[in-house]
Amino acid sequence: MGFIKSAGAGLLVAGLLFAASTASALEPDELPADGLQNAHIKSGASLQSRGFRSKLGQSHTNSGTTLFDTLPNWNGHFRANGVDQFGARQVIWYYNMVGNRPENSATTTINAPIVPVIVDLRNVDGTPRFVNGHPLVYDPTQFVQLVLDSPVFQNASFDSSPVPTQITDAVMRAEFYHHAKSDWHTLLAPVVKQTQRMVLNRGTYQFALNPDGTCCRYILVDANAFVAALFPAFLGDTTTVIGRSQANGDITTKDLSTFLFPNTFLFDSGGCCILGFHSFDFEPGNGGPDLAFVMNYSSWISPGIFAPGTFQDITAVSHEIAETFNDPLVSADGVNNITPWWLAPNGLCQNNLETGDVIEGLANMSFPMTMNGFTYHPQNEALLSYFAFEIPSSAIHGAYSYPNTAVLGGPSAPQKLNCAP
DSSP: OOOSSOOSSEEEEEOOOOOGGGOTTSOTTBOOTTTTTTOEEOOOOOOOOTTOOOOOOOTTSSSOOSSEEOSOEEEEEEEEEEEOTTSOEEEEEEEEEESSOTTSOOEEEEEEEEEEEEEEEEOTTSOBOEETTEEOEEOOHHHHHHHHTSTTTSOBOOTTSSSOBOHHHHHHHHHTTTTSOTTOEEEEEEEEOOOEEEEEETTSEEEEEOTTSOEEEEEEEEHHHHHHHHSOSSTTOTTSHHHHHHHTTSSOTTOOEEEEEESEEEEETTEEEEEEEEEEEEEOOTTSOEEEEEEEEEEEBOTTSSOTTSSOBTHHHHHHHHHHHHOTTTTTTSSTTEEEEEEOTTSOEEEEOOTTTTTTTSTTOBOOEEETTEEEOOBOEEOHHHHTTOSSOSSGGGOSEESSTTSOSSOOOOOOGGGOO
16 A cells, blocks of 8 residues: 555555534534444555565474564465465465464463553644644553453453463464364463654644543544654664654564554545554564564544444454464565455455454454453454365364354355456
8 A cells, every 4th residue: 555664454444534514613624523433344454564575484384484583473374276466376375373383282472562652633833732722632541451451461261272361362272273282372461561652743634522622532544644653764763653662672573562542543545444453563684684573553442433333442452463363474475374365245355364354344243252340342353264265164163253153154265366256
């Protein structure tokens, strides 16, 4: 999509940006509080990391890539008849995933920094902006503990694991259920890091206020401006959110880092809204292995912003972290984590191992779970058997989705290039 740095697949909701004429009392760039109620799923966002040209390598081995200084990962492959991104027939498809091989008796624990990001909306000249006497500053602190207490980072019971575990580990165990050792786990160790601030000047954002006139019900940000404010132009660039977190030592190449935003969604030429994406910040190794800081941007989603039964609370967080486990380096080399073309029930046509995109927007997309006094809505995920066109599926219970095994009744039918007829 032309960005210098960014994402693998993200959540993308269709919808037009609203004109100020929807309510005469609104600021020219202010939106109605219920302005996203009729938004609907459009597609995933597919963006490339800045400057990345290397192959991940090691496709035929049991170890992960050796070309990056990055978090623990491993290689595998599956066989399926299909065509690649160029339309060439292919049978063997390679992937990198987070953690250790499922045949190993080992638990991999990965540091999982959570960096809350304040969104500071400014005037065109960069001075603080006020509306109704209130500053246009949105702080995510109120959502941090809720995320920490969620099944993404806390243990719960799942039938794919003999012991309570985190939801993403449960999905991975379901995916490799008949190959995984009983004590094979991939777990996240969350630590809240120093809060960062993203400053955006007027013209790059729109916003909706709370009923009391305070900021904000939600914020929409131009995707190009957001990416420029998030990713550093070079290692040591402290003018951006990720750059400052790197300089502070809050995130490292061994981590899976989450940048948590408060109801902050992105728009591009296709409309609104991207609710999250996963990627890695690529930096040259200067004589050693190149650096890959694996990360995700995810927004907390307050109830009622989108239509009931769709996106809420940790839907984006769970979607992006699950996809990161299955595709940590976002298919960036054009070899690993490329899959046969698939056509999902939601209409998406893609050829990458993006497990959340298959299910996003479906009526039963989320898996409500009540824990720590709150009902969360993590997303169900497609399993590897879906992308491998396996019949029957080798996953738990012969399923193609998890935790709700009934979301997908089978794999996609094999597709031509770009799902052509």
